[in-house]
Amino acid sequence: MKRSVIVVLVLIAVITAMIWAGVMSYRIRKSLNAQPPAQTTFAQPGVSSGAAANGSSSSSAASDSPASDGLSDLRGKPAPAFTLKTTDGKTVSLSDYKGKAVLLNFWATWCGPCKLEMPWLIDLQKKYGAQGFTVLGISEDDGSAKNVADFATKMGVNYPVLMYDEKMNKAYGGVDYLPTSYYIGRDGKVAVETGGIISQSEMEADIQKILAAKGA
Amino acid sequence: MQKRRLLFGAVLAACAMTMTAQSAWQPAHSGIGFGQASAKQWVQMVSSPELKVKAGKQAAATQDVDVRFAIQTGLHINSHKPNSHYLIPTTITLDAPTDVEIAKIEYPQGVDYHFQFAPKDALSVYTGEFGVRMQVYAKPGRYTIHGQLRYQACDDRACNPPKTLPLTLYVTAQ
Numbered sequence: 480m481k482r483s484v485i486v487v488l489v490l491i492a493v494i495t496a497m498i499w500a501g502v503m504s505y506r507i508r509k510s511l512n513a514q515p516p517a518q519t520t521f522a523q524p525g526v527s528s529g530a531a532a533n534g535s536s537s538s539s540a541a542s543d544s545p546a547s548d549g550l551s552d553l554r555g556k557p558a559p560a561f562t563l564k565t566t567d568g569k570t571v572s573l574s575d576y577k578g579k580a581v582l583l584n585f586w587a588t589w590c591g592p593c594k595l596e597m598p599w600l601i602d603l604q605k606k607y608g609a610q611g612f613t614v615l616g617i618s619e620d621d622g623s624a625k626n627v628a629d630f631a632t633k634m635g636v637n638y639p640v641l642m643y644d645e646k647m648n649k650a651y652g653g654v655d656y657l658p659t660s661y662y663i664g665r666d667g668k669v670a671v672e673t674g675g676i677i678s679q680s681e682m683e684a685d686i687q688k689i690l691a692a693k694g695a
Numbered sequence: 696m697q698k699r700r701l702l703f704g705a706v707l708a709a710c711a712m713t714m715t716a717q718s719a720w721q722p723a724h725s726g727i728g729f730g731q732a733s734a735k736q737w738v739q740m741v742s743s744p745e746l747k748v749k750a751g752k753q754a755a756a757t758q759d760v761d762v763r764f765a766i767q768t769g770l771h772i773n774s775h776k777p778n779s780h781y782l783i784p785t786t787i788t789l790d791a792p793t794d795v796e797i798a799k800i801e802y803p804q805g806v807d808y809h810f811q812f813a814p815k816d817a818l819s820v821y822t823g824e825f826g827v828r829m830q831v832y833a834k835p836g837r838y839t840i841h842g843q844l845r846y847q848a849c850d851d852r853a854c855n856p857p858k859t860l861p862l863t864l865y866v867t868a869q
Binding site: 587588589590591592593594595596619630655656657658659674675676678 | 781782783810812813816818847849850852853854855856857
């Protein structure tokens with residue numbers, strides 16, 4: 480009698496565990512399937528995500544891509560303010576560029592794809608600089624600023640290069656996938672985010688987008 | 696007796712299902728991630744950390760041992776001799792105790808890698824698995840060697856900051 484009670488209790492526990500496992504599994508699958516692509520900004524390396532605010536079309540990415548982990552989507556939001564030092568020790572704040580269209584480009588000297596897109600950034604700075612556009616290079620190098628400056632000089636960089644700090648990096652979602660770019664409109668809001676190298680023409684299209692948008 | 700078996704089987708099945716459900720909470724990773732790379736390693740040591748060598752009486756009596764590493768699919772890391780001094784080479788540093796000497800560390804040659812956007816620029820990288828050969832000399836005994844593998848990983852469009860993989864090797868010299 481006693482044994483059969485124990486058996487029944489154990490069976491109930493087993494069935495409860497199985498039901499719980501099933502429910503959990505269902506919930507997880509449901510939540511994964513329900514994630515809209517627009518919220519997975521960096522889900523695919525190199526994919527440009529269009530402005531959430533103006534509803535422009537954007538390449539969407541698979542929601543289960545690891546690249547989206549831990550990134551806060553800044554599109555449509557004011558670009559986090561920062562004050563950083565340039566490679567030659569000058570202080571530069573994002574607010575210095577109020578009313579301008581800014582391409583915030585995170586890069587590093589050890590990053591091959593960053594080096595590849597640098598000449599494109601130089602060209603685009605030349606082409607659109609007079610229209611109120613600037614590239615701000617944010618170096619993620621831990622080494623000396625001189626090393627970064629030498630590299631930038633060798634590459635012919637014609638835009639300010641700033642040395643990152645942890646606080647700023649965190650404000651932009653913990654950037655550790657380079658290159659990463661934020662296209663900030665004249666209104667100070669992030670319009671486009673890209674993770675990984677994209678083509679020069681895609682970059683240019685994104686720049687034209689932020690130049691065309693009205694200021695605050 | 697049959698009841699007991701049934702009960703045991705049911706408990707096992709429930710445990711397996713519960714573990715499956717819990718594991719679903721852990722996201723699967725197959726490439727470089729954003730904002731989560733600080734904790735994630737893209738390279739793992741795949742050979743045994745147990746290294747057996749013949750004990751030598753003098754430092755000249757070194758022996759070769761291989762340590763193998765696997766790089767996550769879809770990624771590459773710079774070889775020990777990348778094509779630019781700005782790139783971060785793959786290096787192993789070992790802190791060998793007294794009575795053990797790592798006389799030499801030999802790295803494999805890298806293979807050429809071209810980014811889609813720059814087909815003319817070749818990088819020297821490791822992909823898949825690679826082995827590092829070390830010349831070890833040790834007096835009789837068992838030793839623990841701590842060290843690290845420093846590397847910097849990229850996929851076909853972007854790179855992650857350099858990382859350090861802690862290593863622990865056990866050398867038995869007889």
